[in-house]
Amino acid sequence: MSAASIDPEDLLARLDRFPRVALCQVPTPIEAMPRLTARLNGPALFVKRDDLTGLAFGGNKLRKLEYLLGEAIARGADCVVTGGVPQSNHVRQTAAACAKLGLDCHAMAMAGRVRKASEAYITSGNVLITHLTGATLHEATWSGERNAELHALAERLAEAGRTPYVVPYGGSNALGALGAVHCAVELMQQLRAKEMDIAAMVHCSGSGGTQAGLAVGLAALAPEIKLIGFDIDAEPDRVAADVRRIAQETAALLGLDGHLDANTIDVRAGYAGPAYGVMARETLEAIQLGATSEALMTDPVYSGKGLAGLIGLVRAGVFSKSDRLLFLHTSGTPGLFAYAPELISMVPPG
Ligand SMILES: Cc1ncc(COP(=O)(O)O)c(C=O)c1O
Known part of the structure; x- marks a missing residue:
């Protein structure tokens, strides 16, 4: 059985033991996505805008x-x-x-x-x-x-x-993952201030540090929130192994080993397409759905695949209509320009 939850302030005090330089514009906003919710006719969808952390187009x-x-x-x-x-x-x-x-x-x-x-x-x-x-x-x-x-x-x-x-x-190592632990603290403070609860948070996972830090933070603060990382490397076993290892090392750094059961870390396959850096049909659909319903810009390699995973969960009916789901937008948007030729050829001007 895991230890009782701790307060965000306690976790902040543990994070404060590590040297840190201020780079991010935080807290990043949490926004409702009512038009995407209506188009998918499922649970209420929200996005935490870590694409707006600031410096040189931002990101996780x-x-x-x-x-x-x-x-x-x-x-x-x-x-x-x-x-x-x-x-x-x-x-x-x-x-x-x-x-x-x-x-x-x-x-x-x-x-x-x-x-x-x-x-x-x-x-x-x-x-x-x-x-x-x-x-x-x-x-x-x-x-x-x-x-x-x-x-x-x-x-x-x-x-x-x-x-x-x-x-x-x-x-992606334990020290870097502390940044994602900090994101989990920030999220819980925002949810508390808005008196809002969420059933799950969803994002894309690659080198693993983001999901590892979020898993450690949520395990300590709010284990009832489900965290789902979608593999974007087309290597789900490697991604899951890296997330678990980094999460264990991060928990040890913060003295939170008793809170984390690394076996419960949820990395899902199915949205990476054929290979890293290659769009799947679902990626393109997610990029278009985000852009046309919420002017939310996601990219072909990372956030578009994460958003495709969220859309897949909604369509599979995994969550009920009364649930709230949060998409963590990790950015990657400059990549849109790198994939302009493919995107333009796949989405002819209307
Ligand atoms: C835009 C974007 N989102 C998500 C990720 C995945 O984060 P992590 O590598 O910590 O799993 C990356 C990694 O490069 C990224 O660039």
Whole structure:
């Protein structure tokens, strides 16, 4: 049996033990989606707008970076190394945060994970913003080993006399996940102030840190809220294993091991499409439904797949009409421009 719930203030006090830099505009709004609710004729749908965290088009990664770069500064780092696919939202947000904090950013673009990359994919969206922040760009080939190239680059920088700090792929480790724990605290404070309860929170899951932190936060504060992460990597077993491992490490950091049963962490398959970075029919439908009913912009790689998962749950009748469901919008919207050629060809002008 798990321990009794704790107060948000208690959890905030535990989070305060870690160095943190302020990067996000918080609290992010919670908005009703009445037109999407009506079109799906199901439970009442809401969205928490973590796409509006601010810096350089926002997103969930800024929450992780508050803790990761807090540690980088506390350790006296003079540069930051991170990496991801060329269209990485995480790299864009890290590069933006480094520019804001006056830290040199070394960004490793790993090509080859997304096959058939178009010209827009390699020049627009996140790539463009990362470039504009002044990050030093490095290139590698995707090998499936996400962090080895980053550590090798950090070693080369250290040999050249620098003091690098490695932000892992996706910002996903226990320290980064503290940002998502903070999101759970913020959510509970908002729900309490609005006297609102929700049956479930839904979002997309990739490198796992976001769901891990949310799982730890909700397990401690409100275990009755169901948390569902939709795999967007087309690797649901790997995603689930990473979320569980990071959640256990995060709970240990905060002294919350007694609250978390990692076996109950819910990562679902079925909405990733054929591969990472490739749209499914459901992704396109979700992007269109969000845009045409709520002017909610989601992207082909992350939030569009998460929204497709939410739509799938509603259609499957898993929740009753009296329930409230919350979609966590993690951003990724610059990716819309990287996929413009595909989107335009799939959605001809009306
Ligand atoms: C826009 C967006 N949403 C969600 C995620 C998934 O978060 P996590 O990697 O913490 O699982 C990512 C990860 O890159 C992302 O860029």
